[in-house]
Amino acid sequence: MHERGILFVLTGPSGVGKGTVLKEVRGQRELYLSISATTRQPRPGEQDGVHYFFLTREQFEKKVAENGFLEHAEFSGNCYGTPAAPVDAQLDAGHDVLLEIEVQGAMQVHQKRPDAVRIFIAPPSFDELERRLVGRGTEQPEVVRRRLETARHELTMAEQFDYIVVNNTVEQAAADVLAILRAEKCRAARVQVK
Numbered sequence: 001m002h003e004r005g006i007l008f009v010l011t012g013p014s015g016v017g018k019g020t021v022l023k024e025v026r027g028q029r030e031l032y033l034s035i036s037a038t039t040r041q042p043r044p045g046e047q048d049g050v051h052y053f054f055l056t057r058e059q060f061e062k063k064v065a066e067n068g069f070l071e072h073a074e075f076s077g078n079c080y081g082t083p084a085a086p087v088d089a090q091l092d093a094g095h096d097v098l099l100e101i102e103v104q105g106a107m108q109v110h111q112k113r114p115d116a117v118r119i120f121i122a123p124p125s126f127d128e129l130e131r132r133l134v135g136r137g138t139e140q141p142e143v144v145r146r147r148l149e150t151a152r153h154e155l156t157m158a159e160q161f162d163y164i165v166v167n168n169t170v171e172q173a174a175a176d177v178l179a180i181l182r183a184e185k186c187r188a189a190r191v192q193v194k
């Protein structure tokens with residue numbers, strides 16, 4: 001019998017660089033990424049079943065009613081959720097799983113799975129977050145404005161998480177996340193001494 005995998009949650013405001021940090025982390029360590037469902041439109045280059053499962057609002061609500069999500073939240077006018085079954089299948093197989101999700105959803109995971117390890121990625125400053133979000137150029141100005149408003153509120157919740165990693169540079173933030181993943185593997189409660 002192998003040990004169950006660890007559920008990691010990586011969160012933080014939109015534009016903070018969660019995706020970039022994660023890419024760097026995954027280059028250095030094997031980690032199963034959950035594929036979320038969303039009702040937002042695909043961006044150019046995004047593929048169904050790879051980046052997200054793109055659902056209609058009706059399909060999404062049906063899955064909510066069936067209790068099919070580990071967590072779900074509305075963010076910037078769209079719904080996002082983590083399908084529960086694939087996550088549990090990977091954890092049961094002994095693989096560590098990481099969810100890259102927004103802050104409300106990350107708080108829900110804590111209620112449902114108190115043993116999940118939750119990491120909050122914070123920007124060096126709010127001004128820097130604004131610069132990154134505008135610079136990314138993937139959203140309309142109104143969407144950017146809404147996401148920044150949400151971010152201001154999200155930053156006040158950072159201290160409720162297990163770890164805060166400040167994303168000064170991608171390399172440093174990824175190294176911090178890797179250190180957390182490694183330390184959590186050695187937590188006394190998880191290690192069986194034979």
Ligand code: 5GP
Nearest residue numbers: 014036072073075080081082100101102105
């Ligand atoms: P985007 O539209 O830029 O892909 O994602 C917007 C936000 O939704 C990001 O902060 C992203 O981490 C978050 N997100 C992606 N998937 C999920 C999910 O399954 N659940 C929740 N709560 N947030 C998600």
